[in-house]
Amino acid sequence: MLKNLSYKDPKIEKQINSLVGKEFSLIEKLKIKGTGSQKLYIKKCDNEIYDILRNDYELSICNIELRPKGIIIYLKSNLETYGLVIPYYKLIIFKVGDDDYTINADNYFLKIRIKNRSDHRFFKKVNSQKAIYLSDKNPE
Numbered sequence: 001m002l003k004n005l006s007y008k009d010p011k012i013e014k015q016i017n018s019l020v021g022k023e024f025s026l027i028e029k030l031k032i033k034g035t036g037s038q039k040l041y042i043k044k045c046d047n048e049i050y051d052i053l054r055n056d057y058e059l060s061i062c063n064i065e066l067r068p069k070g071i072i073i074y075l076k077s078n079l080e081t082y083g084l085v086i087p088y089y090k091l092i093i094f095k096v097g098d099d100d101y102t103i104n105a106d107n108y109f110l111k112i113r114i115k116n117r118s119d120h121r122f123f124k125k126v127n128s129q130k131a132i133y134l135s136d137k138n139p140e
Contacts, residue, residue, distance in 0.1 A: 002048060002108065005083040019087050020070030035066040037122045043100065044111035052077050062112070064122070066129055073103070073110065084108055088130040093123065
């Protein structure tokens, strides 16, 4: 789900919270050592995201926020902020080469360039949170 988050809209906020959960509390954020990524550089993306980003003359950057049931990828274009909301059960992450990751969900696609080691740790954290959520969801 790709939404414009520039303006506070209770309906959109309710949709996001139902899909990926509310933000982690401060204590939970400290336990998992942060829930946000640094700036990540977008190398490639699908057409819908490209149409949003092509209007901006800046570098295409994004950042990711962890939520209890998924992630939100924030994209900025001109003065607008967009959020790509992805629940864990739809999230697919691949590491491509040494410094690139691809994120897929439904018909959305992002190829992201990593600049430093802490970004690699963040993607490991995303995968571990996904594993924890999916294992709690389906106990056997």
